[in-house]
């Protein structure tokens with residue numbers, strides 16, 4: 593391999609990127625980096641360069657040194673007159689940037705709480721669900737990531753208490769190709785709720801060989817190390833049976849998902865998608881097609897992946913979040929025009945007619961701009 597081949601490969605990668613073929617571009621980048629032991633960097637001007645791994649590590653080291661020097665100076669300014677060497681522990685610098693970052697992080701984390709609250713109030717406290725004949729309500733949390741939203745819905749300890757909360761059991765199925773990773777705090781909580789003594793010295797369980805321990809595999813590695821197979825099984829059962837947590841590690845898309853999990857889809861009573869990336873269209877289209885109650889908060893647009901998304905009114909390709917919401921609402925209007933009705937028998941034997949309607953709402957607690965929810969549900973008419 594020589595310089596000429598390298599520049600040819602870099603050119604080919606640029607061509608892939610221009611064509612929007614990011615999968616091949618990424619594969620080629622990995623190949624170049626492994627073969628030439630270098631790091632491929634894209635400059636602002638569109639130029640691509642290959643930097644040796646040594647140079648990158650030198651640059652990182654220099655940056656770290658500069659950062660620590662800056663922090664030292666900041667601390668000296670903050671603790672004027674105090675000998676820092678005598679202080680056992682120096683508090684973290686409370687820079688404005690840190691404060692802003694922490695604030696943003698807290699707001700982002702709070703989105704699960706606010707969204708769960710919205711779901712409880714809009715759906716679970718609704719006539720449709722309150723007068724349900726089934727004893728279990730199944731929520732399908734598509735693109736659930738680390739399962740935080742499902743956790744919030746299932747635990748719901750700080751959610752507004754609902755009168756009929758005890759009338760049904762909730763079950764949340766997370767559909768995401770990634771195995772749920774519980775934080776250390778949550779893993780400790782789960783172990784505590786299962787009354788498991790982690791101090792007993794026993795061989796720890798190799799969860800890789802135990803195929804059925806899907807949920808327990810998501811426990812924090814520090815906790816997993818202390819558990820034996822029996823304990824892992826107990827945790828898995830607890831998460832499934834008592835807590836109602838389940839996971840399907842697969843992509844959610846129209847054909848393949850339906851082929852493999854049609855019965856689960858049919859049983860689902862509420863479809864949820866919080867920032868569901870590429871699955872946004874499928875969640876909304878499939879729910880509206882089957883007139884299933886759903887709520888989806890779109891976020892990323894991926895204009896290169898979805899060039900077929902075109903606005904009816906202007907004919908423009910969807911490139912921004914606002915356009916994506918407009919595009920979805922155009923589809924929602926079509927569904928609303930179908931005037932799908934359903935008869936529902938209430939417990940006191942009153943027969944009511946319900947109409948399926950898709951609407952849009954802004955959820956206040958979720959930080960913007962990705963806080964517009966599109967939801968479909970049944971209303972008594």
Ligand SMILES: C[S@@+](CC[C@H](N)C(=O)[O-])C[C@H]1O[C@@H](n2cnc3c(N)ncnc32)[C@H](O)[C@@H]1O
Nearest residue numbers: 735736737767768769843844866867869870871
């Ligand atoms: C932006 S994250 C959102 C995660 C979570 N809902 C949250 O709000 O923190 C998007 C998630 O969608 C998952 N994902 C992307 N495309 C998917 C698809 N077609 N089917 C299922 N999951 C998908 C990714 O693995 C990722 O965990």
